[in-house]
Amino acid sequence: MALAIFDLDNTLLGGDxxxxxxxxxxxxxxxxxxxxxxxxxxxxxxxxxxxxxxNAFLQFVFEPLANNSMQDLLNWRADYLQQKILPIILPKGRELIEHHRQQDDILLIITATNSFLTTPIAELLGIDNLIATDPEMIDGRYTGQVRGVPSFQHGKVTRLQHWLAEHEYNLDGSYFYSDSHNDLPLLEQVDTPIAVDPDDKLAEVARQRDWKILSLRE
Incomplete structure (x- = not known):
């Protein structure tokens, strides 16, 4: 049983x-x-x-969370999932998840996108474990600030290390699937780094290091 880690945007999803x-x-x-x-x-x-x-990006994207009621946000999110997300879930991504599930691997999504958006997307993909950037909430409302370390670049490594310690797991036999050179810090930590429909910079690194390159696009 190993840890199978997936980036979300442009990896399991055909978009961001x-x-x-x-x-x-x-x-x-x-x-x-x-x-x-x-x-x-x-x-x-x-x-x-x-x-x-x-930090500038999170201030920008968290502002609508802070400026609107939770009920409005939940209604909009449900509509957004139907309109924007369901059509871009990649069938081959689902097959890859199922492959690791059949091997009894531990499934984890790690994404820079915030947990308000990605918690229901992880549920749609049938993955229980999620590390995402967390917007701060006080008294049932978002504040517009970030809570803890953003799950981005080296922050993904930091957040994963905390998660591993909390769950008493390790990276022996681990996989990480990502499309982005922004994820190189984490790709370098796992036993099997896999570039999925990679951007040009990641594709170059993957070829230099003889990492597997995979496409989940139709």
Whole structure:
């Protein structure tokens, strides 16, 4: 029994759940459509290039959580899951998850996207264990601040180390599937790093280090 770790966005999903949440908010005029879309897109490009200021990004994406009631947020999230997420769950991603489930591996999603969005996505994928960036909540409302270490770049390693200690697991025989060079710190920690439909930078590293390269796209 080993630990099978999956990135979420552009790995198990054929798109980015955080970016698509921003698109949903803009399309439904929950935020100012043009300015929010432009800023969201700029942050997404920063992420792809490895230049993302995670604290500035989290301040931006957590603002709608802080400015709206929990009931509205839950209603919007349910609609967003139907419109934006269900259509981009990759069938081959589900097959990969099932392959590891049949091997009795421990399944874990680790993602930079916040837990408000990704908890129900992990449930849709049938994965109980999730490490995500956590928005702070006080008295049943989001504050707009982050709680703890963001699950991004080296932060994914930090969060995973805490999770391993808490659950008394280790990385013996472990796998990690990711599309992004932002995940190199964690890919370097596991026994079997696998580049999934990788960006150009990760593809180059994977070839240099003889890591397996896999496609889950149709």
């Amino acid at each position: 759940s955080d970016y698509l949440w921003g698109r949903y908010l803009a399309e439904n005029s929950i935020v100012d459509p043009q300015s929010y879309h432009d800023t969201n897109l700029a942050f997404y490009h920063d992420y792809q290039s490895g230049q993302l200021d995670i």
